[in-house]
Amino acid sequence: MNEPSKKPFFVGYLDMPVQLKRFYLLVVLLLGAFVALAGYTIASQQKSTGPALWLTDATETISGLLVVDPYPVLHRIDPDNPERTESILLVNQGKISAHDFARPFQNKMVSITGYPILRGGWSMYELASQQPIKVDEDGGNETLKSRLAASAKPTSLGAVSLSGEVADSKCFLGVMKPGAGSVHKACAEVCLLGGIPAMLLVQGEDDKKYGYMLIQSDGSSASKLISKRAADYLKISGELQQRGDLLYIKMAENGHF
Amino acid sequence: MSHEFILVNWNKRKQVYDICLWIGIALYLSLFVLVSHSRFQGEHSISSLIILIRAFSTCGFIMLTLILCIGPLARIDGRFLPLLYNRRHFGVSFFIIALIHGALAIFWYHSFGDINPIVSVVTSGGDYQSFNSFPFQLFGLLALLIFFVMAATSHDYWNAVLGPTWKTLHILVYPGYALLIVHIGFGAMQEDNTGLLPSMVFASVILVGGLHVYSALFCTRANKMIDSARNDSGTEWVEVGKWQEIENDRAITVSVGKDERVAIFRYDENKLCAVSNVCQHQNGPLGEGKVIDGCITCPWHGYQYRPQDGCSPPPFMEKIETYHLKLQGDVICLNPQPLPAGTARPVTEIPVAGN
Numbered sequence: 270m271n272e273p274s275k276k277p278f279f280v281g282y283l284d285m286p287v288q289l290k291r292f293y294l295l296v297v298l299l300l301g302a303f304v305a306l307a308g309y310t311i312a313s314q315q316k317s318t319g320p321a322l323w324l325t326d327a328t329e330t331i332s333g334l335l336v337v338d339p340y341p342v343l344h345r346i347d348p349d350n351p352e353r354t355e356s357i358l359l360v361n362q363g364k365i366s367a368h369d370f371a372r373p374f375q376n377k378m379v380s381i382t383g384y385p386i387l388r389g390g391w392s393m394y395e396l397a398s399q400q401p402i403k404v405d406e407d408g409g410n411e412t413l414k415s416r417l418a419a420s421a422k423p424t425s426l427g428a429v430s431l432s433g434e435v436a437d438s439k440c441f442l443g444v445m446k447p448g449a450g451s452v453h454k455a456c457a458e459v460c461l462l463g464g465i466p467a468m469l470l471v472q473g474e475d476d477k478k479y480g481y482m483l484i485q486s487d488g489s490s491a492s493k494l495i496s497k498r499a500a501d502y503l504k505i506s507g508e509l510q511q512r513g514d515l516l517y518i519k520m521a522e523n524g525h526f
Numbered sequence: 527m528s529h530e531f532i533l534v535n536w537n538k539r540k541q542v543y544d545i546c547l548w549i550g551i552a553l554y555l556s557l558f559v560l561v562s563h564s565r566f567q568g569e570h571s572i573s574s575l576i577i578l579i580r581a582f583s584t585c586g587f588i589m590l591t592l593i594l595c596i597g598p599l600a601r602i603d604g605r606f607l608p609l610l611y612n613r614r615h616f617g618v619s620f621f622i623i624a625l626i627h628g629a630l631a632i633f634w635y636h637s638f639g640d641i642n643p644i645v646s647v648v649t650s651g652g653d654y655q656s657f658n659s660f661p662f663q664l665f666g667l668l669a670l671l672i673f674f675v676m677a678a679t680s681h682d683y684w685n686a687v688l689g690p691t692w693k694t695l696h697i698l699v700y701p702g703y704a705l706l707i708v709h710i711g712f713g714a715m716q717e718d719n720t721g722l723l724p725s726m727v728f729a730s731v732i733l734v735g736g737l738h739v740y741s742a743l744f745c746t747r748a749n750k751m752i753d754s755a756r757n758d759s760g761t762e763w764v765e766v767g768k769w770q771e772i773e774n775d776r777a778i779t780v781s782v783g784k785d786e787r788v789a790i791f792r793y794d795e796n797k798l799c800a801v802s803n804v805c806q807h808q809n810g811p812l813g814e815g816k817v818i819d820g821c822i823t824c825p826w827h828g829y830q831y832r833p834q835d836g837c838s839p840p841p842f843m844e845k846i847e848t849y850h851l852k853l854q855g856d857v858i859c860l861n862p863q864p865l866p867a868g869t870a871r872p873v874t875e876i877p878v879a880g881n
Binding site: 276277278279280281282283285289292293297300301304305307308309310311312313314315316317318319320321322362363364365445446447450451452453454455456458459460462463497501 | 573720816
């Protein structure tokens with residue numbers, strides 16, 4: 270006859286056999302150690318997407334000349350260096366362009382209230398919810414306005430052909446970190462469909478990313494046009510332009526990228 | 527076991543199981559969030575919501591891997607059966623974690639725009655003809671829908687109502703797992719240049735696949751195979767072995783035909799009975815069970831059946847098929863023709879030496 274089995278038999282609604290209690294003490298300890306190690310290791314292996322800030326604690330107000338097309342941009346004197354001008358991209362809250370808000374203030378000296386988004390040499394403001402744009406009461410200094418308008422005019426820098434990732438500027442500049450790449454693709458597409466300025470991110474030889482605003486051959490926003498190619502790595506040819514301190518690529522052939 | 531349906535069926539053992547499970551989940555999530563925030567600060571920080579999305583996604587994937595390992599582990603070594611006992615709560619907990627991941631991702635990546643977030647999940651995010659921009663979100667959503675159906679029916683009520691369909695429905699966990707692998711492969715893995723994520727997925731697939739193959743090849747539930755056991759009239763008696771081979775209060779399992787297994791128990795030292803090997807609750811292997819308090823007890827969830835008629839003791843109502851047995855000397859003979867579930871038949875007694 271068989272010897273009675275020493276194997277413990279577990280029934281959920283009865284007391285657990287002592288041998289199994291010891292076994293499960295070990296199992297729980299090992300699983301706990303595994304869980305802690307996994308949590309620590311996986312979190313540690315993440316990568317920073319580079320220095321960027323989205324200052325949401327309090328709004329800030331800046332003044333300058335507002336240009337609406339192709340993308341809303343406030344051109345102002347650089348507070349740190351009065352000899353140069355600075356171009357600040359403007360976007361609405363959420364994944365929506367600031368075009369509708371900015372349109373009535375086209376080419377006017379205004380004050381903008383919003384939340385700064387900063388990465389490297391780029392600046393963007395997300396408009397505040399209450400009266401984000403006000404016309405300067407004195408109409409602005411005409412000399413200053415002329416200087417800023419001249420700076421905002423496109424200057425051709427010649428033909429260019431560059432390869433890089435199509436991104437929405439708002440997320441990339443610091444609203445989402447990371448705000449580019451394949452996981453972010455759908456978000457970039459929603460942003461571009463909402464009119465957020467489109468950007469081509471080009472990896473430089475110095476391993477830094479250089480951003481070029483993308484516009485159509487007629488000079489208008491390319492955001493919606495290129496939205497389906499968000500996060501794709503494309504070669505784009507066209508005319509390189511400078512407007513203020515921002516670089517734009519006026520794409521040669523719409524849709525052919 | 528229960529004779530009535532209640533929303534969550536807890537007992538002390540399940541409570542301990544759930545507490546350990548959720549302590550593990552909390553430990554993983556909190557460590558992930560704390561490490562992420564402490565290592566990446568200020569202008570180098572990672573968005574808090576993205577940290578949460580990553581924490582819940584990796585937590586869910588580890589949970590699903592462990593869930594899929596429990597079944598084969600329990601077949602390989604019976605000491606893992608207690609993990610199987612409450613695997614249902616583990617599964618529902620996994621679904622909650624996956625749902626939070628999905629909800630956060632939809633909120634963060636697909637909301638705040640001009641387009642409906644759910645429409646955006648289905649229509650945006652890729653090109654089916656491009657490897658680099660394959661729309662991985664859709665696969666995650668499909669997997670989540672599968673896990674939702676499983677979680678929603680993960681209850682004895684649905685088990686009873688759906689019958690065999692329930693088991694088929696819950697086999698969908700494997701397509702769900704495959705969809706999740708595709709979701710990760712075309713999504714987060716595309717951006718991972720550390721090799722950690724591909725290693726995680728590879729290890730998971732090897733572990734889950736390896737355990738399933740090993741248990742299928744080397745852990746057959748039948749102790750004996752009986753070929754051509756049944757003739758057309760179903761009255762042929764077949765020898766299944768000596769009664770001494772069966773430990774008291776335990777069973778041997780024999781396969782009769784292609785899909786049918788019979789558990790032959792010895793109990794009260796000198797009594798024998800044969801019943802279907804399949805528990806009516808979740809198809810647990812009764813032959814790996816034990817006679818406790820005079821009842822055959824399933825090793826998975828403790829469902830019980832009387833040896834003499836295959837009926838659960840009142841007030842429970844489950845019934846299993848029974849079989850006729852007879853003894854020829856020391857040899858047990860089985861009539862492989864099953865009797866209707868719950869049919870009583872004469873107890874087969876082993877003659878006591880000297881009588």
